[in-house]
Amino acid sequence: MSERGGASSGDGGLTRELGLLDCVLLSVGGMVGSAIFVFPGSTGRLAGPASTLAWPVAGLLMMIIALCYTELALAFPKAGGPAVFPAETFGPNPSVRLFASYIEGVSYCIGMVFSITISALAIAQYLGIAFPSMKGYVVPIALVAIGLSFLVNLVGVTSTSRTNLVLSALLLTVLLVFVGAGLTRFSPTNYEPFFTGGVTKFFAAVSLALTGYGAWTAIPSVAEEVKRPAKTVPRAILLSLLVTTVCYTAVVVALHGVVPASAFQTKIMSQVPLGVAATKLGLPVVQRYLLPLGAIVAIFTTMLVGTMSASRIVLALGRNKTLPSFFAAVDSCFQVPWVGLVTVSLVAAVLATFPEHFEALLVVASVVGTGLPYALNIVSFVGLRYYRPEVTPPFRAPGGYALPVVALVALSVAMIGLGSTQVVWSLVTVALMAGSFLVRYLIWPELFRQHDFVTSRD
Numbered sequence: 001m002s003e004r005g006g007a008s009s010g011d012g013g014l015t016r017e018l019g020l021l022d023c024v025l026l027s028v029g030g031m032v033g034s035a036i037f038v039f040p041g042s043t044g045r046l047a048g049p050a051s052t053l054a055w056p057v058a059g060l061l062m063m064i065i066a067l068c069y070t071e072l073a074l075a076f077p078k079a080g081g082p083a084v085f086p087a088e089t090f091g092p093n094p095s096v097r098l099f100a101s102y103i104e105g106v107s108y109c110i111g112m113v114f115s116i117t118i119s120a121l122a123i124a125q126y127l128g129i130a131f132p133s134m135k136g137y138v139v140p141i142a143l144v145a146i147g148l149s150f151l152v153n154l155v156g157v158t159s160t161s162r163t164n165l166v167l168s169a170l171l172l173t174v175l176l177v178f179v180g181a182g183l184t185r186f187s188p189t190n191y192e193p194f195f196t197g198g199v200t201k202f203f204a205a206v207s208l209a210l211t212g213y214g215a216w217t218a219i220p221s222v223a224e225e226v227k228r229p230a231k232t233v234p235r236a237i238l239l240s241l242l243v244t245t246v247c248y249t250a251v252v253v254a255l256h257g258v259v260p261a262s263a264f265q266t267k268i269m270s271q272v273p274l275g276v277a278a279t280k281l282g283l284p285v286v287q288r289y290l291l292p293l294g295a296i297v298a299i300f301t302t303m304l305v306g307t308m309s310a311s312r313i314v315l316a317l318g319r320n321k322t323l324p325s326f327f328a329a330v331d332s333c334f335q336v337p338w339v340g341l342v343t344v345s346l347v348a349a350v351l352a353t354f355p356e357h358f359e360a361l362l363v364v365a366s367v368v369g370t371g372l373p374y375a376l377n378i379v380s381f382v383g384l385r386y387y388r389p390e391v392t393p394p395f396r397a398p399g400g401y402a403l404p405v406v407a408l409v410a411l412s413v414a415m416i417g418l419g420s421t422q423v424v425w426s427l428v429t430v431a432l433m434a435g436s437f438l439v440r441y442l443i444w445p446e447l448f449r450q451h452d453f454v455t456s457r458d
Contacts, residue, residue, distance in 0.1 A: 015335055018226045020236055022161045023219050026305055027240035029168040030215025032175070032247055033302025037295040038122050039212050040252050041273030044264035047205035048196030049256045052249070058209035059245030064407045065374055066216060066241055067397040068381035070234045073220035074393035075384055077229045079337070080316025081220035082108050086376055087320050088391075089383030095441070102322040102437045103430075104376040105313045109344065110429065111214060111369020112310035116348040119299045119306070120145040121355050125271050126295040142352040149303040150345040153311065156334045160308050167301045174294025175251055178274060181281050182254025190260045210411075211370045212248065215302060216240055218309040230394040307344055314340030322437070367426045374411055378404045 018026070043051035072085045083105030090097040120142035128135035153160050195202065219226070219237050226232050251274075258277045263269055269276055278291045315337035318327030331338040381404050384391065397403055 016225055016227050017158050018161060018222060018232075020232050022165075023222075023226060023232055023236035024240045024243075025165050025168050026161060026218050026222075026308075027216040027236060028243055028247075029164040029171070029301035030218050030305025030309070031213055031240070031244045031302075032168070032171060033119060033215070033298040033300070033305075035209075035212025035302070036175070036248055036251050037126070037274055037298055038118065038271065039208055040255050041264060041269040041271065041276075043205040043208050043252075044256065044259075044261070044273065045270060046197050046201045046208070048194070048261045048264070049191040050195045050197070050202055051205045051209070052253050052256055054202060054205040055209045055212075055248045055252050056245055058206050058213060059241060059248065061206070061407070061410045062210060062213040062216070063238065063241050063245075064403065064410070065378065066237050067399075068378050068404055068407060069217065069220050070237055071393050071395055071397045072377065072380055072384060073223045073233050074230055074395045075388070075391045077223040077226070077233070078316065079222065079224040080105065080312040080314070080319075081223050082217055082373060082377055083313045083316040083320075085380040085384075089380045089387055091383065091387055098320060098322050099437055099441075100376055100380075101320060102317065103433055104373050104380075105317045105322070106433050106436075107368055107376075108217070108313050108373040109310045109369075110364065110433075111211070111373065112306040112313075113344055113348045114351065114364060114369055115211075115214070116146060116149065116303050116306045116310075116344070117142070117351040119303045120348065120352050122271070123296050123299050126275065126292040126299070129272065129275050130289055130292040138355055139353055142355070143349055145300065145303060146345055146349050146352060149300065149307045150341060152304055153307045153341050154331075154334065154336060154338065156336055160304055164301050164304055167297045167304075171294055171298040171301065172247070174290055174297070175247060178278070178291060178294075179250045179254045182258050182277065185281055186254070186257035187260075188257075190256055190258070193261075196261055207367075207371065209248070213241065213244060214370050215305050215309070216244075218305045221309040221312045234395050307341065307348075310344045311337045311340030314343055322440070364426055364429055368429045371411060372430070375408060378407050378411070 040051065040055075043054055047054055069082075072089075073081050076084050076088050078084045083101050086100035086104045087097050090100040121138060123145045124134075124138040124141035127141055128138075134141065152163050197205070216237055219233055219240075223229050223233060255273060255277050258280050259269070259273070263276065264273075272295075274291055274295065314323065314327050315330070317323040318325055318329070318337075318339070327337075327339050327343070329337065329339045381397070382401065385401070399406075
C-alpha cells in the first residue's frame with residue numbers, strides 16, 4: 001500500500017516537492033482567476049444582487065465537498081486523485097469501478113479544459129481593454145496564452161508553483177485595490193430589489209459560482225507530489241477555500257455596489273464585469289491598466305493550475321488503462337506527465353477557436369466538468385467507508401454518512417438550476433463520454449475483468 005505520511009518520492013517518476021504554502025497558493029491562485037473576473041457578470045444576470053449570497057453559499061458547499069475529498073486524498077495519495085478514488089471505492093465489480101473512474105476523470109478534464117479555454121478567451125478580452133488595437137485578435141491571443149501555460153507546466157511542478165506564487169501576490173493586491181475603490185463608491189440602491197431572478201435562477205448562480213471554487217482539487221490531484229500529505233493536504237484545502245470565499249464575496253459585494261442590476265443583462269457584463277465597474281468608478285488608471293493587468297495575471301494562474309491538474313488526471317487514467325497506457329508517460333528529466341500536458345493543451349487550443357460558444361462552454365464546464373465529478377467522488381467517499389474498511393487514512397471527515405448526503409442534496413439543487421439552461425450540450429457531452437468507454441470495453445473486455453483494487457497491489 002502507498003505510504004501516506006511523507007514519502008520522499010511518488011510513483012512513476014513524480015517527486016514530493018510541494019509544501020503547505022505551495023499547495024495553498026496553487027489552490028488560491030487557481031481559484032482566484034478567471035472565475036472572479038468573468039463569472040460575477042453571469043451570476044449577477046441570473047440572480048441580481050442576490051448573487052452576493054450565491055458566492056459564499058457556494059464556498060460553504062465546496063467546503064462540505066472538500067471534507068469528503070480530503071479523506072479520499074489521504075486514503076489514496078496518488079497523482080490524479082479524483083480519477084483514482086472511484087477506481088478504489090466503487091464496489092467489488094472492476095468494470096463498474098473503472099467506468100466510474102473514467103467518467104470522473106474525463107468529466108474533471110472537461111471542466112478543467114473548458115476552464116482553460118474560457119480563461120484564455122477572457123485574457124484576450126481584458127488585453128483588449130488595455131490595448132484597444134488588439135481587440136480583433138481574440139483567438140490568436142488565446143492560443144498564445146494556452147501555449148505559455150503549457151510551457152511553464154512542462155518544466156516542472158516547482159516552476160509552476162513559483163510562477164503562481166509571484167502572480168498570486170500581484171493578483172491579490174489588484175483585487176484589494178478594486179474592493180477598496182468599490183466600497184468608497186458603494187450605492188445601496190443598486191441592491192433594490194435584492195432577489196430578481198427567483199429561486200431557480202439563484203441556485204443556477206450558486207452552481208456557476210461553485211465552478212469558480214473548483215481549482216482546489218489541484219491539491220488532491222498532485223497529492224503524490226506533496227510533502228507530508230497527512231498534514232499538508234487537509235490544511236491546504238480548507239485554508240485556501242476560506243481565503244477564496246472571503247475574497248470572492250468582497251469583490252462581488254463591491255461590484256454590485258457600483259453597477260446597477262439592470263446593467264448585468266448586457267453582453268459586456270458577462271465577459272468583463274470588473275472592467276465595466278472600473279469604468280463606472282471613473283478611475284482611468286485602474287480601468288485602463290491596473291484592472292486588466294490584474295485580470296490577465298489572475299486568469300493565467302487559473303490556466304497554470306488547470307493545466308497542471310488535468311494533466312495528472314490524464315496520467316491516472318493512463319495508469320488504470322481506461323485511456324491507452326501511453327497517457328501515463330512521465331518525462332524523466334522534468335518529472336511531469338508530458339503526454340497529459342500536450343493533450344490538455346491541444347484540446348483547449350481547439351476549443352479556443354470557437355469563441356462564439358462562450359456561454360455554452362461555461363455551462364458544460366459547470367454541470368459536466370464540476371457537478372458530475374463532485375457527485376461521483378462524494379459517492380466514492382461512501383464507498384471508502386463501506387467497501388474499504390481496511391484503509392485507514394490519517395484524516396477522518398466529521399459527520400459520518402450524513403456529510404455526503406448533505407453534499408449531494410445541495411449539489412443536486414445547484415446543478416438543476418444551471419443544467420436546464422444548456423441541457424442538450426450537457427447531455428450530449430455525457431453521452432459521448434459513456435459511448436467512448438463502451439467502445440473501449442467491447443474491444444478490450446479482459447482489461448476490465450482483471451482490474452483489482454489498485455492500492456491492494458502497491
